[in-house]
Amino acid sequence: MINIIVALDCEAKPLIEYFKLKRQxxxxxxxxxxxxxxxxxxxxxxxxxxxxxxxxxxxNDTPAAWVNIGIAGHKTHVLGTPCLTHKIxxxxxxxxxxxxxxxxxxxxxxxLGTFDAPENNYEDELLHDMEATGFYQAASRFxxxxxxxxxxxxxxxxxxxxxxxxxxxxxxxxxxxxxPIANFIxxxxxxxxxxxxxxxxxxxxxxxxxxCHFSTYQQHQLKQLLKRWTALRSEQxxxxxxxxxxxxxxxxxxxxxxxxxxxx
Amino acid sequence: xxxxxxxxxxxxxxxxxxxxxxxxxxxLVPIKHYGEVFNRKNQNFRLQKNQPxxxxxxxxxxxxxxxxxxxxxxxxxxxxxxHMLNCLYDCRYCFLQGMYRSANYVIFVNFDDFKKSxxxxxxxxxxEETWFYSGYDCDSLAxxxxxxxxxxxxxxxxxxxxxxxxxxxxxxxxxxxxxxxALSNIVVAYSFTPDEISQEHEKGVPSVDKRIEAMLKLQDKxxxxxxxxxxxxxxxxxxxxxxxxxxxxxxxxxxxxxxSVSLGAFRIPKAFYNxxxxxxxxxxxxSHNMENTQGMMSYPLDIENAMLDYCRQQLLDIVPESIxxxxxxxxKEDL
Numbered sequence: 164m165i166n167i168i169v170a171l172d173c174e175a176k177p178l179i180e181y182f183k184l185k186r187q188x189x190x191x192x193x194x195x196x197x198x199x200x201x202x203x204x205x206x207x208x209x210x211x212x213x214x215x216x217x218x219x220x221x222x223n224d225t226p227a228a229w230v231n232i233g234i235a236g237h238k239t240h241v242l243g244t245p246c247l248t249h250k251i252x253x254x255x256x257x258x259x260x261x262x263x264x265x266x267x268x269x270x271x272x273x274x275l276g277t278f279d280a281p282e283n284n285y286e287d288e289l290l291h292d293m294e295a296t297g298f299y300q301a302a303s304r305f306x307x308x309x310x311x312x313x314x315x316x317x318x319x320x321x322x323x324x325x326x327x328x329x330x331x332x333x334x335x336x337x338x339x340x341x342x343p344i345a346n347f348i349x350x351x352x353x354x355x356x357x358x359x360x361x362x363x364x365x366x367x368x369x370x371x372x373x374x375c376h377f378s379t380y381q382q383h384q385l386k387q388l389l390k391r392w393t394a395l396r397s398e399q400x401x402x403x404x405x406x407x408x409x410x411x412x413x414x415x416x417x418x419x420x421x422x423x424x425x426x427x
Numbered sequence: 428x429x430x431x432x433x434x435x436x437x438x439x440x441x442x443x444x445x446x447x448x449x450x451x452x453x454x455l456v457p458i459k460h461y462g463e464v465f466n467r468k469n470q471n472f473r474l475q476k477n478q479p480x481x482x483x484x485x486x487x488x489x490x491x492x493x494x495x496x497x498x499x500x501x502x503x504x505x506x507x508x509x510h511m512l513n514c515l516y517d518c519r520y521c522f523l524q525g526m527y528r529s530a531n532y533v534i535f536v537n538f539d540d541f542k543k544s545x546x547x548x549x550x551x552x553x554x555e556e557t558w559f560y561s562g563y564d565c566d567s568l569a570x571x572x573x574x575x576x577x578x579x580x581x582x583x584x585x586x587x588x589x590x591x592x593x594x595x596x597x598x599x600x601x602x603x604x605x606x607x608x609a610l611s612n613i614v615v616a617y618s619f620t621p622d623e624i625s626q627e628h629e630k631g632v633p634s635v636d637k638r639i640e641a642m643l644k645l646q647d648k649x650x651x652x653x654x655x656x657x658x659x660x661x662x663x664x665x666x667x668x669x670x671x672x673x674x675x676x677x678x679x680x681x682x683x684x685x686x687s688v689s690l691g692a693f694r695i696p697k698a699f700y701n702x703x704x705x706x707x708x709x710x711x712x713x714s715h716n717m718e719n720t721q722g723m724m725s726y727p728l729d730i731e732n733a734m735l736d737y738c739r740q741q742l743l744d745i746v747p748e749s750i751x752x753x754x755x756x757x758x759k760e761d762l
Binding site: 249250258259263264265266267274281286303306307308309354358361362390391392393394395420423424 | 429430432454456457458459463464467468470471473474475477593657703708709710711715716727
């Protein structure tokens with residue numbers, strides 16, 4: 164699952180269209196989704212971004228990658244330039260975070276500063292936005308840094324003030340960069356799927372806990388033992404039948420533990 | 428190298444500049460302290476191994492530390508220091524992946540401070556061999572073309588002969604050593620596991636044959652060599668595997684050029700073990716049953732003893748007991 168946080172409806176619009184996201188009823192925020200992507204419109208500012216991120220995590224607890232997509236200012240970059248971020252700094256607290264890239268991307272990466280109000284002073288070579296640090300701090304609660312990113316499209320610069328931005332222009336800027344945005348999301352999704360497959364609970368787990376009563380602690384033990392079994396012995400053909408024949412949780416756990424022993 | 432993080436205070440440090448020059452295409456990211464990137468929670472060591480970054484930093488304190496118990500080759504005074512945290516290689520049994528949150532390579536550039544600390548520490552033991560291990564938190568030589576670590580530190584040990592250094596490595600990056608006259612107080616110690624185990628569990632590491640080739644070149648130049656079979660990794664056919672390895676090494680390396688041989692069981696602190704097992708649930712190495720002895724996870728005692736006894740005997744058939752050392756973790760000496 165890819166969770167996308169955007170501040171504005173006009174930033175969301177081209178993403179909703181491209182990914183064919185459907186509006187979900189009965190939510191405190193505008194939430195759109197397919198079976199692979201969820202998008203929430205947070206409103207402007209880092210507090211809104213943080214609360215919307217937390218809200219989206221509560222809607223669906225599937226392990227997800229998180230992307231904050233939106234517009235940003237930059238002193239020199241041409242309008243429409245798409246950028247990922249390798250450093251995001253809260254301009255009020257001066258605290259920084261460092262998104263981690265585990266695959267090569269064709270997009271450039273930049274440092275970004277999150278401001279509390281629109282910033283028209285383009286002194287630093289920084290992307291300027293108003294959400295990234297709120298989003299990033301909140302999303303860091305829900306997955307590791309490799310799966311949390313900010314992707315910004317330059318909407319204003321030293322020659323084109325943020326005061327000139329309007330809704331249509333924002334939608335067009337995002338729409339024009341939809342291919343690199345989609346490519347990045349696709350790569351992120353591939354890596355997330357790989358990781359989720361590595362850490363997934365083996366398929367037979369559910370069949371076993373349905374058949375026998377396992378305490379919460381035993382369920383944890385069972386998961387771990389089944390993962391170890393899978394790592395050591397790829398074949399699971401007879402395992403399910405052998406385990407279910409044992410009838411009770413203690414014997415099932417003992418069977419697995421014994422099978423995993425190293426012997427001389 | 429896509430990213431180089433650098434502490435703002437060392438942007439003008441000559442060592443930092445020289446490393447940055449090697450990576451012209453890398454993006455330079457200023458940071459306040461390496462811990463901001465390296466120690467942050469919610470990172471995935473395994474995923475970062477896909478594309479590690481360099482972190483250039485200054486080490487401000489605890490530059491030289493007492494060596495952990497059981498880590499030594501007979502010296503009375505044992506210390507270690509780390510010019511680098513993490514390793515280019517990806518050995519599945521390595522404790523670093525459980526100890527650190529990040530797989531990025533931290534390179535400390537204040538070599539002069541390390542040197543001063545080594546000199547001060549050696550001066551506490553005048554006239555006595557004082558050992559400094561450089562390959563505890565990293566491979567001593569694997570990143571030599573970038574760090575120039577050996578190149579920088581050999582002259583120091585040339586001048587301070589009661590200070591001994593072990594360069595522990597699996598690397599073939601030995602140019603710095605070959606260009607320097609062999610020093611009597613430096614031991615270049617090569618770590619090995621048998622071929623099959625190495626191919627399965629030591630990603631990116633030069634083959635056993637390549638390592639032996641490197642040792643031969645060092646032997647020819649007169650460098651003292653060490654052999655480290657630590658940790659020993661279990662294999663159902665471990666007797667044949669280790670026996671073949673010993674035979675292969677000693678059929679090429681002159682046993683008289685060997686300064687020391689050490690043998691150590693696989694062991695890893697419980698907290699690190701838990702971290703690694705979480706990172707590699709699909710790896711057989713961490714799926715066998717392990718035993719917890721005073722917070723240290725290792726193979727069941729009967730297996731561990733059988734492996735150690737067998738390999739000790741095999742090695743003592745080749746090398747004298749005086750150069751053989753067993754690395755026993757605390758709590759297991761009397762078992």
